[in-house]
Amino acid sequence: xxxxxxxxxxxxxxxxxxxxxxxxxFKNKTEGLLVxxxxxxxxxxxxxxxxxxxxxxxxxxxxxxxIPAAVGFWIGILFFYVLDKAIGKMQSxxxxxxxxxxxxxxxxxxxxxxxxxxxxxxxxxxxxWQTNSSLVTYSSIIALSVGIAxxxxxxxxxxxxxxxxxxxxxxxxxxxxVFSAVVETLGSVLTVFAAAYLIDLLPYLMCFAAGAMIYVxxxxxxxxxxxxKPSDLPTLLFVFGFSLMMILDIALG
Numbered sequence: 001x002x003x004x005x006x007x008x009x010x011x012x013x014x015x016x017x018x019x020x021x022x023x024x025x026f027k028n029k030t031e032g033l034l035v036x037x038x039x040x041x042x043x044x045x046x047x048x049x050x051x052x053x054x055x056x057x058x059x060x061x062x063x064x065x066x067i068p069a070a071v072g073f074w075i076g077i078l079f080f081y082v083l084d085k086a087i088g089k090m091q092s093x094x095x096x097x098x099x100x101x102x103x104x105x106x107x108x109x110x111x112x113x114x115x116x117x118x119x120x121x122x123x124x125x126x127x128x129w130q131t132n133s134s135l136v137t138y139s140s141i142i143a144l145s146v147g148i149a150x151x152x153x154x155x156x157x158x159x160x161x162x163x164x165x166x167x168x169x170x171x172x173x174x175x176x177x178v179f180s181a182v183v184e185t186l187g188s189v190l191t192v193f194a195a196a197y198l199i200d201l202l203p204y205l206m207c208f209a210a211g212a213m214i215y216v217x218x219x220x221x222x223x224x225x226x227x228x229k230p231s232d233l234p235t236l237l238f239v240f241g242f243s244l245m246m247i248l249d250i251a252l253g
Contacts, residue, residue, distance in 0.1 A: 044244075154241070
């Protein structure tokens with residue numbers, strides 16, 4: 001692996017890790033309104049990322065055709081619907097309620113699935129630069145990498161903080177946040193070495209990830225925001241998370 005590729009891959013990894021590291025500064029378990037507020041912020045970030053980081057680039061890559069976007073989106077929805085039902089059955093039958101059988105794992109899985117095609121997009125840009133394309137420069141790839149890193153900071157936090165609030169150890173929640181960055185790195189590396197085979201699938205994979213994330217927001221995170229004593233804070237943080245991610249995606253994408 002070349003030093004140039006390592007530099008490109010390290011920047012988003014650091015961004016996600018810094019966001020996930022926020023959990024290490026919490027002294028006590030987060031609960032009640034704070035958990036609902038974190039879910040509101042996370043939901044806003046995930047929906048904005050679905051639209052501007054995944055669906056819109058998918059449409060651009062497919063020349064404006066809605067077919068790859070629609071097909072990939074519905075496959076993502078149906079995949080997580082089936083996965084959600086399977087986890088529910090496993091949890092009801094599992095005596096020990098293993099973490100993999102918990103519905104709280106769904107946001108983590110959704111972010112991981114989102115990060116893979118995002119990493120692929122970075123890999124495609126690097127592969128184009130390697131072919132001496134006049135349309136792509138190394139500085140533009142670094143700029144894209146920095147943009148993804150900034151976007152990844154809140155994503156790392158919305159993995160580690162809710163997991164910690166639901167009983168997972170602080171350091172383990174941090175490692176799971178970092179793991180999502182490993183998946184993104186893997187997507188980039190695979191694409192660099194197999195760009196000719198994967199680039200045609202990228203529009204479908206992007207919208208698959210978008211469908212998965214939106215399903216998780218509607219089915220798992222939105223109901224959590226509404227639990228307990230009525231408050232406007234989760235809704236306001238949802239709007240803030242959405243607008244923040246929208247600004248980052250447009251300004252840095």
